[in-house]
Amino acid sequence: MKLRNSFQARIACVLILLLSVVVGALTIAVKVATNDAVRAQAREQLQVGTRVFERLLDVRGRRLRDGVQLLAADFGFRDAVSSGDSATIRSALQNQGARIGATDMFVLGMDGRVLASTVDKVPTGSLFRYDTALREVRRTSQSMLFVPLQGLPHLLVEAPVLAPLPIARVVMGFSMDVTLAQELHSLTNLQVSFLTTEAGNVGELVSTQPAELAGSIAQWMIVNESAAQRISLSEHDERTYLSQPLLLASSGGAEGGRVMALLQSPLDEAMRAFVALDRNILGIAFAALLASLVGALLLARSVSLPLQSLARAAGRIGHGDYQTDLPLDRTDELGVLAQAIGRMQGGIAEREQQLAHNALHDALTGLPNRTLAMERLGSAIAAERPIALLYIGIDNLRELSESGGPTFVDKLLQQVAQTLLELVRPGDTVAHLITDEFLLLLENLDSDSAVAVADKLQQVLLQPHRFGGHDVAIDCRIGIAAFPTDGLSAEELLARSAIAMKDAADMPGRLQVYQHGRDLAHQRQVRLIRDLRRAAANNELSLHYQPKLDLRDKQVRQAEALLRWQHPQLGNVSPGEFIELAERTGSIQTLTRWVIEEGIRQLSEWNALGLVVQLSLNISADDLLGADLHERVLRLLDLHDVPAEQLIFEITESAIMREPEKALKVLHSLRACGISLSVDDFGTGYSSLAHLKRLPVQELKIDQSFVRNLDETSEDAVIVRSTIEMSHNLGLKVVAEGVEYEHSLRLLERWNCDTAQGYLISRPLTAAAFEAWMQPPLPTSTAVVH
Template sequence: MNFRLRLALLFVTTLVAVQAFTALLAYGVARRALIADGERQLAVGATAVARQLDDISARVADNVQVLSLDFALRAAIAQNDQSTVLSALRNHGRRIGAERMLLVGLDGMVRSDTAAPAGETFPFPDLAEAALDHPAAAVVAIGGKAYWMIVVPVYAPKPIALIAAGIPVDDALLAHLQKSSALPNSLELVTLGGDGRWADIARGDNRVEIAPALAGRELPLHPTLMQLDAREYVVLATRLRESERSAPVAAMLGYSLDDALRQYRPVAVAWASLVALGLAIGLAGALLIARGVARPIEKLAAAAHRIGAGDYAPAAASGKRDEVGQLAAALSNMTLAIAEREERIRYQAEHDAVTALPNRHAAEAAIRQALLARPEAGALLMVGLARLPEVIQTMGHTISDRFMHDAGMRLRPFAQRGIVARATDTQFAVWLDGADKAEAIAIAFRILDVLGVPYQEADLSIDTAPAIGIALHPVHGDEAGALLRRAEVALFAALGAEDPVAVYDAGTDPHRPERLTLMSELREALDRNQLRLHYQPKLRLADERIDGAEALLRWQHPLRGAIPPDAFIPLAERTGNIRRVTRWVLASAIAQAHEWAARGHELRIAINLSARDLDDADLPTRVADLLSLHAVAPRTIVLELTESAVMGEPDTAVQVLKRLADLGIDLAIDDFGIGQSSLAYLRRLPVREIKIDRFFTQKLGEDVGDRTLVRSIVELGHRLGYRVTAEGIETRAAFEYLREVGCDHVQGYYIATALEPDALEAMLGRDESAAARGVRA
């Protein structure tokens, strides 16, 4: 064999070897890149599963907390009314999608169970213990099924029981998670059985069972390559948050490597063609081909290494049409495909799948950049659709997704001013770059007009019921996250108000950090005597003499200064601290009445009661003890209560009020005319006085309608045997009109503001009739 032939054969052999090596190298690098891509997808998917389940847990916990605040349920629990409790649990369970609802006593025993007989020990005591501090949730395995078990305490005002809601984590839920979050096709929930084997308890749209991958392995299982059903998969398993008493529950995600590699089979065909063509050309021109092959192969190898390192920039075209050129083109196409997949994953992580709008995370980042670029002004509008939960419950997620998609399309034109994003399941965020308050409100009403057109679905017309909360930069915050939170607070205010547009008000923000400490500081103020009572005089119109006063609470905080009652009284009512405040006010006011009586001033002191006070069966006894302690006549005290207070728990309130009236204490209805009570119901109460709210008296001098209404209330009150007092008297005209129509008493700034005890006593020391005229002058 001559040298040329040997050289040709050597070159052909070398060519074949090099091509084979190149193909194997490209395949290996591409395979590793796909594995790495699969690992990233699984990591993102695991995070998405945990986040979605946490979102479900938070929503269910909020709903169960609403149930726990239901007074009827708490009363049924206190009375051990099992039928009422079971009915409430079943009804609420259906609304929130819970398959099982339990009422658990503080002793850990199940009192009521919608799916099993009561009387058993609650199987997850760690959740019950944790729920005493805050709502607790975990994945538990019961009877081969997975549940999100959410446990919430029931307060009255202290914890009296626990409500546990079991949300099934089943195939349907996993399939929904896969569709809504672009999760891998293989997703399972598995639990460790008594035989030590892992078995699936919920599967989404799986094509292969991946539970056997955990055999003999410990959790968490990091991304691992393995054979399942004769196919290669990258498998990841992570334990979910679970109860200590539950069998371990894990989420398993699988990424099919075979599916990912299928699109690159043409590369293998191209490689085979390159080998055949290389052999033919090698035989005809070995030296020429040998010299031209080395350089392209080096470029391909470098491109393969870049792919392995995560650089998906397409390689420069070789300009050749031979086998190496085809391989370069195939590798470039593969690189572009991987880059497109990476970009798609990134897009899905930053955009809402239903509306294709940026999600909350992306919106927050974009707003942050907008604040850096233009820090002087801006407005964030949080747009909420109040009807969406009802649409979901009535028509399902498919219709609700189309409903939200339509809303997103209507809002897209407003992105010309800044950013439009989907912030939550029911809310959109609209950032207006450079907008001030007036412009933000104007655009908000334009958005209401756009969203106010009902959504059409077949022959149904669905009202969107939009509301908008506004947070302004920099007035309400300099950071994107703070603006989003405060716009949500404003939105919640708008949803509960007549006006569908609300601007953030820090004074009514229930989530301000300082409000978290306000109740502990109030208790400290009671202990340290930082509270004071001021007294607003009540003038008897018959002789223009002051014969009474209303006790009004004042708090002078050592650091915050004067704190208005509106800032802490509602919070005290919600937390149950109002009873302690009422006890302090009663003790202080009755003691003051004793001091004035000892100095010859016989004043009737009016004290306000809250709705919480009227369900306190010990209140009459406590008042009687205070009257006896200070030797104060019961007729000296008038207890005022609002219409809403007696309507909240009418039976309990009537009993407490009758016991107070039996002591000889007068009762008065405060803010009469603005509540929801009926005269027939008020006649059942031992009330001797009604107070006309300032809403009706402020414009008595100019509003004919208010004058007619006030006259009617005075006449009606007298016919029913009530004394009538008018509040909020600020003008001479109102004063004269009330005297004309026969009103018994008046109080307000026209008479005097709320005074400290010494100031009121000094006023009483003068001739009361002349003093009253002097103050009004």
């Protein structure tokens, strides 16, 4: 009995001691953390309050300055000042002051003497005390002056009275009184105080604090005047605050004036919010100590605990729980038995894990199988996460099997699995369903985004790869379905993606989105993405040419090549529609290659006919950042015997700014071979003039949004005219596109714009129509549009 009691006492003492240490450390940590949190929050509140205070004063000052400037510009007021009509001046001051909320209004002569005043203590004829300070504020380009006027802080602004030379100055201001302090208090929840000192005299304290704290606060502000802008602790009547003093104005010297502000956040009120937390911690500590004592007594009585633990462990293993560690750590016979049971548990868990993996994964590729894919799809649906399914069927697997054998096909499927894994993002799922079918689950994607992924996947698989001594290209068809648009269950989505995959066999691009519930616009977009890759090969693309008029000699020596797509079923497709799709799916480089080759070929044909023009071609960001643009263009110029000087490449600001250094290198190489460069859509991007000066460009092209409705009174006129002047100062020519009206052309001529382009001159023309348009003499600018 003594042994049992001694055992119980030791267990109880150890547990209570440890728990006491933990609870004590937790209490101290919570206390320190809450104290730090309160101070940090108060400091942040002060910083925000300071910015609000500065913004409030700035808004008041701006309103006051606008009112003063309005009064100074009034003709009647200027006439009254010129004639010395004091009654009219005073009436005008009072009326304007009442409108803008000013309390102090003066008219000063140019020598600083008061000509009129609404403040009794500043009589007419006296020298205005703050005249020098106002002049200093004006000299430093500041807009407001804080002064200690009549013992209270005041904010003053001034404006000159011009007739047309300065004949007087109007000064207005308002008192920073309790109303302003209360307004700032309501905005920031901070205590606000204002105080002035002048010639050693302390003014009246303006504060939202209780009256009994006024003396202590004023004394603290005077003592801590030199610590302005520094947050520190202060105590007033046993109340603790985190204080932010602000020195608004200081004229220096013993007789000088000071205007000070003080923002305070009470810490005591914030700390009272944690009193309940302290009581809860003490209650929890007491309950924990009591519970530990009871537990210690129960533990001591459990002499059979080791055997019970082993028995429970064996029961858990029997029920399939292999993850829970055995709680017994001994060196005697029971410990040996516990170690044996632990090894048995680990062996069984490893074998069951392998069996579970084999049940959910494909043995050949190691990818999830249909069961695991459906499980993950069901989880995404249950969590209501958007997910897209790409059902992939390999069509030429049988032919590959006949040529390479089963072993070759197994290795090929493993390679396909690895390629698919490299193409998807972390978190997406690639599953192998049956021999020639794969399933991709793309998290947080809809059908539109999945089309771009599928298009890229097809391009990668269709590229020939050297594998096992054979050149192999995977011919596949892909069906797409998405949750929740195409189905609300895993089985429904899988079935519909399989249907879409089968329908893809009849489509030219072998890519199909499940059609149920799809609108015509989406079907059209999918079709355009699918057909765009083959548009050039199917001779569906063409170039139209829009003349560019030289405004100095009224001659056309340049044209811009504009891409057109005539779809066999959909008809003419707008460039604004298919160019965006090409950039999004990565087909833009194919289009640009075709445009460059066709443009150079057309120049060669025109040169042979004696029609020599410069041709502008648009270059995408992807082409500008490519590695072979320079060499490819040189080969084409040499092939068609076209001088590089006949080419102008137009590059948008956004394309240049994507990777400026790399783009700059490519542009220099193009310019070195004689190709001219133009910045297209100038004014719609974000490039700086400093960066523009580094670019080897010869012209800027003002975006048509600024030119289309151009007239002399519009805001666009300022932008266009400034751009032309700036470009000429930088040694650049200027092209204005979108010229549709005669008066716009006249303005561009008057502003010395170099080139104009738009429907007023000519619409984009086919090559044959352009040749015919160039044959007759160019009409004058007053002629009708070609």
